[in-house]
Amino acid sequence: MGPLKGLKVVEMTGLAPAPYCGMMLADAGADVLRIDRAGAGAAERHPERDVLKRGRPSLEVDLKTADGVAMVRRLIDQADALIEGFRPGVMERMGLGPEVFETSNPRLVYGRVTGWGQDGPIAQAAGHDVNYIALSGALNHIGPPGEPPVVPLNLIGDFAGGGLLLAYGVMCAVFEAGRSGRGQVVDAAMLEGAASLMSYLFGHRAQGVLGERRGESVLNGYSPFYGVYETSDGLFVTLAAAEPQFYREFLTRTGQDAGELPAQHDRARWPEVRERFRTMFLSKTRAAWCALLEGTDACFAPVLSLDEVADHPQNRHRQTFMEVAGVLQPAPAPRFSRTPSALPVSAREAVLDDETRRRWGLA
Numbered sequence: 001m002g003p004l005k006g007l008k009v010v011e012m013t014g015l016a017p018a019p020y021c022g023m024m025l026a027d028a029g030a031d032v033l034r035i036d037r038a039g040a041g042a043a044e045r046h047p048e049r050d051v052l053k054r055g056r057p058s059l060e061v062d063l064k065t066a067d068g069v070a071m072v073r074r075l076i077d078q079a080d081a082l083i084e085g086f087r088p089g090v091m092e093r094m095g096l097g098p099e100v101f102e103t104s105n106p107r108l109v110y111g112r113v114t115g116w117g118q119d120g121p122i123a124q125a126a127g128h129d130v131n132y133i134a135l136s137g138a139l140n141h142i143g144p145p146g147e148p149p150v151v152p153l154n155l156i157g158d159f160a161g162g163g164l165l166l167a168y169g170v171m172c173a174v175f176e177a178g179r180s181g182r183g184q185v186v187d188a189a190m191l192e193g194a195a196s197l198m199s200y201l202f203g204h205r206a207q208g209v210l211g212e213r214r215g216e217s218v219l220n221g222y223s224p225f226y227g228v229y230e231t232s233d234g235l236f237v238t239l240a241a242a243e244p245q246f247y248r249e250f251l252t253r254t255g256q257d258a259g260e261l262p263a264q265h266d267r268a269r270w271p272e273v274r275e276r277f278r279t280m281f282l283s284k285t286r287a288a289w290c291a292l293l294e295g296t297d298a299c300f301a302p303v304l305s306l307d308e309v310a311d312h313p314q315n316r317h318r319q320t321f322m323e324v325a326g327v328l329q330p331a332p333a334p335r336f337s338r339t340p341s342a343l344p345v346s347a348r349e350a351v352l353d354d355e356t357r358r359r360w361g362l363a
Helices: 017-027 066-078 129-136 155-180 190-197 199-206 244-253 267-281 286-293 313-318 354-359
Strands: 008-012 031-037 058-061 081-084 109-114 185-189 226-230 236-240 300-302 321-324 327-330
Touching: 008 017, 008 066, 017 031, 017 081, 017 109, 017 155, 031 066, 031 354, 058 066, 081 155, 109 155, 129 155, 129 190, 155 185, 155 190, 185 190, 226 267, 236 286, 244 286, 286 300
Parallel strands: 008 031, 008 081, 031 058, 081 109, 109 185
Antiparallel strands: 226 236, 236 300, 321 327
């Protein structure tokens, strides 16, 4: 099941970006085998609750021994791709660097994800998502004016700029290897992935639409027609009526007289309009605003908690979320019309059965 059926991938288990890449490839049908450190399973009390490890079995290997390293080499020699997320040089020190496989598996795509990249003056420094997006310019533009930047979870660096970028790079290289017969190293840096995600805003900056100060962009919540508002019951809704026709729709449906308001893009009076909208949204419950605006061209949606998302009619219709081993989680995405992804199983259920062992030469 899935468009990547038949693709064999070895995943060196690590933190968020590489496992997310492995999950994405496995969701799309790739035969992914996770390599865990010896004893990792005993330390996990509830592996079925670790969503990032779904859909692929784990093999525990002691990589401090020659036998363990030799076993992993044999597995990588069979693979179309390898993904790893260690600091630069760690795989080489274990005797598993890309040069090892140039002869034994010349078609191997060697996917690597790090924070800063494989080289450079701070390549060896420790870091996390917020550090990488800080250096990319992304963090500086997230948050209200006059206040510190707001940390946007770890979605931009770890997952979008890291795991997704690695998955994209690996599949680009696999495609090319199918033509040339030669693999290559994919160097995915979360810093550079986050920078790539900023392309649209760099364009705005070049066009004079975006200044350097936080809060000057239409898209970061400062404009009255693009942001988050609290409702009378202490919940929140979003408004994104940026285009003139959508803004008019919003004003009409909420009974606002456009003639009494400043021009939509009169930035000097945005605080005044935002305060007016803030007061208006506080006059009704979130449910009441949903009844009035949801599903219209006002560009509106409620802010849902993780406990609420699965019950929203759109998510329910599309089956955007599902339960695996009793754990609510996102369903595989994107969707394929002819080769749909199979429903994933939990890490506990994705065992090294006899068939998997035969495929990987472990029987």
